[in-house]
Amino acid sequence: MIDIIKTFINVKDGLKTYVTKHERGFAVSLKDTDADEFAGITLIYPELKKALADAEKIVIGINVE
Secondary structure, three states: OOEEEEEEEEEEOOOEEEEEEEEEEEEEEEEEEOOOOEEEEEEEEOOOHHHHHHHHHHOHHHHOO
């Protein structure tokens, strides 16, 4: 079972990011809600604070490093 910590939604662009618990820390995944499919890219973070901050940026189209 996937442990979803938080989701961020961008209704205008049809995007949603998920922050989930991962064996190496926390994962951020992007979903196209219009197509109901994941983008196929997952970013792994050791710290929850950074994962949450980047998930919020990604969903509105801001590039992260």
